[in-house]
Amino acid sequence: MSGKTLHTPNRPAAVVAVILFAIxxxxxxxxxxxxxxxxxxxxxxxxxxxxxxxxxxxxxxxxVSAFKPFDLEAEASDWKAIGWIGLALASLIxxxxxGGGFIVGSTLLFAFTARAFxxxxxxxxxxxxxxxxxxxxxxxxxxxxxxxxxGPLERLF
Numbered sequence: 069m070s071g072k073t074l075h076t077p078n079r080p081a082a083v084v085a086v087i088l089f090a091i092x093x094x095x096x097x098x099x100x101x102x103x104x105x106x107x108x109x110x111x112x113x114x115x116x117x118x119x120x121x122x123x124x125x126x127x128x129x130x131x132v133s134a135f136k137p138f139d140l141e142a143e144a145s146d147w148k149a150i151g152w153i154g155l156a157l158a159s160l161i162x163x164x165x166x167g168g169g170f171i172v173g174s175t176l177l178f179a180f181t182a183r184a185f186x187x188x189x190x191x192x193x194x195x196x197x198x199x200x201x202x203x204x205x206x207x208x209x210x211x212x213x214x215x216x217x218x219g220p221l222e223r224l225f
Contacts, residue, residue, distance in 0.1 A: 152184035
């Protein structure tokens with residue numbers, strides 16, 4: 069059976085769209101006010117312009133979503149999955165706060181998020197998450213020379 073559709077605007081989505089457009093404007097304005105310019109290539113303001121464009125795209129998506137008819141009989145929330153996502157975020161924050169570092173936190177974030185999406189191979193997800201976290205750490209720390217939270221594993225590199 070299909071649920072009844074409602075043809076009134078989805079006000080929360082419209083409000084979020086307006087907020088995203090405001091953030092995009094502020095980001096664009098801030099990028100245009102940057103005084104440090106690169107002598108060659110892209111400067112620091114290029115990233116801010118890119119982020120502003122992304123905020124505009126998100127705002128357009130929310131605006132389109134706000135005026136589409138939506139189903140009144142929406143699915144119930146999967147509280148177990150939401151709990152796994154909460155545990156994943158808490159694990160990342162806790163790992164960094166307690167000195168475990170980026171790699172351990174990101175590994176747990178990956179494994180618990182995969183579990184929230186229904187995957188049952190926790191040990192395999194921990195291994196996959198560890199490999200991805202190490203690669204991301206090396207990319208940011210060694211190649212881009214950006215500091216990520218250090219723990220015992222990060223000090224090995």
